[in-house]
Amino acid sequence: MKAFRYRLRPTKAQEAALTEQLRLCRQLYNCALEERIGAYKKEKKTISGYDQMKALPEIKEALPEYKGVYSQVLQDVLKRLDRTYQSFFRRVKQGAKKVGFPRFKGAGWYDSLTYPQLGFSVSGDVAYFSKIGNIRLRLSRPLEGKLKTATITRDCGEWYVSYVCEVEPQPLPETGSSVGVDVGTTWFAITSDGEFVENPRYLQGSMKKLRVVQRSLSRKKRGSGQRKKVKAQVAKLHRKVRRQRLDFHHKTAAKLVRGNDLIAHEDLNVGGLGRGNLARAIHDVGWGQFFQILAAKAANAGRQVARVNPAYTSQACHQCGHTCKANRVSQSRFVCVNCGHQDNADVNAARNILGRAVPLSQNVAAVSASVV
Ligand SMILES: [Zn+2]
Structure with missing residues (x-):
């Protein structure tokens, strides 16, 4: 498997659609987490990601806005939560000291959509995603192999797509070392x-710079314009x-x-x-x-x-x-x-x-x- 990452150039309307889909996915993630916590507190019952996936059609009936998000993308949201739970329990089992319980995602903490199997394709410098449409992409290097998954990410106000592809292995000659x-x-x-x-x-240079800017951020007043500016600088670094x-x-x-x-x-x-x-x-x-x-x-x-x-x-x-x-x-x-x-x-x-x-x-x- 090999990953290929490209910059996406969505139109204003597409950007709004992506932002809205991220919001819906974040909401689904948080509700699913709440449901799991609630079921455990009330009845000591463990709900699996699979159980929650079965409820997706019902959610779409009750909240039609979810029909605007590709179904496998929604399933992937629940799979992510499931993975977070699994790694939490694995770490507890291993006896790790400070293990963070799965957390609710605040605004700005849910930044990607994954198409785990279907619903996307690439042709030249155009990337297609089901329920979003064709987005222009900057093909900075050729895409190889067979497309497996696609993940759209928002990063400091820019959009990217990462394709994981299955490529033919290219064995190297033995070295004896x-x-x-x-x-x-x-x-x-x-x-x-x-x-x-x-x-x-x-x-090392940019890590040092990052530390300096982070220190300056901690001195800025909450809610001030200066703080906002420095915060964006920190994110970029x-x-x-x-x-x-x-x-x-x-x-x-x-x-x-x-x-x-x-x-x-x-x-x-x-x-x-x-x-x-x-x-x-x-x-x-x-x-x-x-x-x-x-x-x-x-x-x-x-x-x-x-x-x-x-x-x-x-x-x-x-x-x-x-x-x-x-x-x-x-x-x-x-x-x-x-x-x-x-x-x-x-x-x-x-x-x-x-x-x-x-x-x-x-x-x-x-x-x-x-x-x-
Ligand atoms: Zn010795």
Whole structure:
């Protein structure tokens, strides 16, 4: 699967229609959430997304404005809520500390419509969406493969569409190399080959700028014109950081996939306990995206990705296996109290991650070369 994102150029009327559809979807999302909470409070009953989908025809009868939104788009709203619930329960089960309960979406917090299967097509620089019509699109790069889903997004007052397409895999020749990757907070990533990957300067620059503007926002008076202006500036910088980060993730993942047959990294879903701290929680989001891109590129190139349990990878000696806290002399230095092995602490962790994946890779079934 590969994603293609393009700028949309809706007319004023289409923009109004899109905005109204987003409003209806947000309302549906919030009502569905309220229904689930209510049913649980009153009768300890769990309503599934599937149950709620069955009620859609009734909703359309009672509120005819919902007939103006493509039916699968409405189903997708309920599926999103279902996914939010599932990930909430999964995190609770894993024992994560601060797990946010699914939230109501305020105005401006519901910004996309998904056509999960049907009701859309592209021809040249025209994108068609059922119940909206033909919208001009800026075809910045050719679309490849078979269209699977389409998501329209509103971003800082601009409109975009993202198509997920099924593309033919393009296997790369074997390299005979494998690599372990440890993600960090000081460095973006450290490999078992001893490579330190830094966030690029331009990204660091815009992140710094964003922090400055955010601070200035917190000093502006609520409801003032100045505040509104700065708020728009913050949103734009956020978008810039997001784009630069995405681009950097693509480049970093492509390099790892080109150079290695097997790439091992920690399984973020198993993390939590022991390794969890605030700094990591903030970075988790970025790593999740990076690992998703990596998995997609690997699958496309016929490479393997192994996700390993990261417990104690930073305390275990890669040489003799002795595991204790004292091995880690400082943030960056590792000296084994048992065998005296010295290494950079992050490189030692990356080697352990690779070490955990190699026995797995002999059993291909255990290696998850998953597709996003
Ligand atoms: Zn040792």
